Amino acid sequence: MHVTRLGGALGAELHDVELSGDIDPATLDAVHDALIEHKVLVVHAPDLTPEQHMAFGRRLGEIEIHTFFPNLGDGFEHVSVLDSDHGNTASMWHTDETFLPHPPMGTLTHAKILPDYGGDTLFASTSAAYEALSANMKRYLEGLNALHDLSRTTELRLRFGGATPQQYGEAIAADRRFEHPVVRVHPVTGAKGLFVNPTYTRHIVGLPPEESDHVLAFLLRHSVKEQFTFRHRWRVGDLLMWDNRSTMHMVLNDFPGRRLMYRVSVVGSNHD
Ligand SMILES: O=C(O)CCC(=O)C(=O)O
Known part of the structure; x- marks a missing residue:
């Protein structure tokens, strides 16, 4: 296997690695190490089946x-489906499922159908963003927690007519929310990273609302400065893996036509 870097802050492509069969432990360790180091990995794997996708996860x-997300069902419930034809294009910056007590450590997304152009995915390194903060801001954020809430997505849809007040009420009642530190320590590297995102983070706990809104707005704008980002232009059959503990991502909803992705998220790590 060899690794080519694709971006300054994050992103690399793996070559000469076969993910569909029995991967030997040394290769698996090398893939895992590359994931930790580069945060987003691209492997071109056009023949990967959903079984092999799950098995690699x-x-x-x-x-x-x-x-x-909907899934393939019938023995394939662990393969979720993002189909733009069903309105599923995750086009707002987020880290996956941060409203859970234990969000996924990573996600593996396989491109099945792509539009003729557009639909790239952007990634941002939350550790590079943290590192670039001033010492004063780092001190200010230390010890703060933020509330992450799944119902925030329904609230956003409500604002644009995509959800009813009743659906919003149900989303609140579903109680899918959790407080996480604003600065999280990566369990493998020990590196600190910002852990707030505009999709799920509602507020910083204990701050006056206006202060919380302004601090979050600053952090979110800061986090996606281009020097912390990588943009992936997909080929059908690309498998992208991202370390969900050190990145945010969003899809550019700039395309006509259909974009269909199969995804598997890893919630517990074999390597921490
Ligand atoms: O479709 C993509 O490129 C990424 C989708 C996404 O945001 C996700 O799977 O969480």
Whole structure:
């Protein structure tokens, strides 16, 4: 296997690695190390089947049935489906499922159908963003927690007519929310990273609302400065893996036509 870097802050492509069969432990360790170092890995794997996709995920850790995305069903519940034809294009910056007590350690997304152009995915390194903060801001954030809430997505849809007040009420009542530190320590590297995102983070706990809103707005704008980002232009059959503990991502919703992705998220890690 060899690794080519694709971006200054994050992103690399793996070559000469076969993810569909029995991966030997040394290769698996090398893939895992590359994931930790580069945060986003691209492997071109056009023949990867959903079985092999799940099996590779399980080599990294326990895989989840996604909280809200539809899935392939019938033995393939762990493969969730993002189909733009069904309105599923995750086009707002987020880290996956941060409203859970234990968000996934990583996600593996396989491109099945792509539009003729557009639909790239942007990634940002939350550790590079943290490192670039001033010492004063780092001190200010230390010890603060933020509330992450799944119902925030329904609230946003409500504002644009995509959800009813009743659906919003149900989303609040579903109580899918959790407080996490604003600065999180990566369990493998020990590196600190910002852990707030505009999709799920509602507020910083204990701050006056206006202060919380302004601090979050600053952090979110800061986090996606181009020097912390990497943009992936997909080929059908690309498998992208991202370390969900040190990144945010969003899809550019700039395309006509259909974009269909299969995804597997790893909730427990075999390597921490
Ligand atoms: O479709 C993609 O490129 C990424 C989708 C996404 O945001 C996710 O799977 O969490």
